[in-house]
Amino acid sequence: MRIVTATVAALAFAAMAVPAATLAPPRSPVTDGVWRTDGYGTLLVLGQGGLRQYQTTSVSCIEGDSARQTGPGSYTTSDGTVLTVRTGRDDDHARIAEDGSVGHRELTRIRTLPDDCGRPAPKDPRAGFDALWQTFEENYPFFGRKGVDWHAVRDRYRPQVHRNTTGPELFGIFSRMLKPLYDVHVTVEDGERDFFEVRPGTEPPSEELDDRAKRFIEARDLKDATHRQDFAEGHITYADLRDDLGYLRISAFDHFAGDDAPYTAHRTELDRALDTVLTPSRTRRLKGLIIDLRVNDGGYDALGIRTAGRLTDTPYTAYAKRVRNDPADHTRHTRPEPVPVVPADAPRYTGPIAVLTGGSTVSAGETFTQALFDRTGRTVRIGRPTQGVFSDPLTRSLPGDMFFTLPNEEYLTRTGRTFDGTGIPPDLTEPVFTEEEFAKNRDSAFDRAVAVLRAPG
Structure with a gap:
């Protein structure tokens, strides 16, 4: 998401x-x-x-x-x-x-x-507060991990709500009470007002950051590249690098066919891009592939799984998905459902991969990163930890025009680990799009990836 x-x-x-x-x-x-x-x-x-x-x-x-x-x-x-x-x-x-x-x-x-x-839902602001608080109480799995006493939050903020509380005032109360979760999938929207909070020390994947990063990469990292091509409304870029290396940048797993297109149209555009990039001759020739997810605002998990299917000859489990299902116990979940990666019936690249990640790698960008953990080819992660949000957002409405979202799912590795809150760590740590990197015309993560893929073994 x-x-x-x-x-x-x-x-x-x-x-x-x-x-x-x-x-x-x-x-x-x-x-x-x-x-x-x-x-x-x-x-x-x-x-x-x-x-x-x-x-x-x-x-x-x-x-x-x-x-x-x-x-x-x-x-x-x-x-x-x-x-x-x-x-x-x-x-x-x-x-x-x-x-x-x-x-x-x-x-x-x-x-x-x-x-x-x-019966019609009550419109009293206190009823709206209770519905939001109770929805988190019954569905949010991460209060312990975030160190948030949710009952203390209710005791602090509910007395601030009364029947004459205005929409803007209620929005402000919700924003203050939800901020300490630092969870991008926790959002509130009321007309033109919207709230979300990234993990401290990270930057959300905005259009401005995406444009800046793309221009920087094209001018510095791809200046000598060949066969550079954009796909999917500019959200996918491919280029051939020297020494039989390839570079694939994916800035979302959505928007491929425009903002209002259905999932099937985005899937068609992804397939067109991958069919153009992963030709039989290129998949045989490439000795390494850089996949750049450093600015990726998420989208459809299924498109990440579909991409992983072009990077393996062997079926495997990407992750297992479970949901909190006990309103009284945040540690109780459904039985984990394995999510398979099936080799695509199309040319596939199965060699070494370097995945570039950072704090602006969000949601479906993270589930795709996790989906590459157990592929049979060599895979190394370079950069910084991802944002740390994996679940599809659970969306709820309140009287008036107010909406809110929260996560209620976990994505488990083969060993039962999750990365919610902390993000997926890199194997090799490098700075990612810092002001110093931009000022010194330096892209340490990209250069490290090239060096790793060029190294023997």
């Missing part, structure tokens, strides 16, 4: 009002009914030609987004995202998958919606 505010992110379900008169007749009666997700604090109502979402906690139930049915067990949101529901071991268990996400959400059928889901 990329670092953006809630209303424009590639979210779990894109907002879409579906008038009853336009809904097609049900096509999948087996999946019609009311379902509870394992984790995520979500109820789904399937039927009458559509899907409706309800965002729940022990103190709230707010109607969320919806989608129209476009096939048996398939639902499409207004932005073209396809949600697929399939029954499991029996008709009371199912799974839902979303375009661009990895893994599935487990569903259990329930008899009916809770009574409070049929």
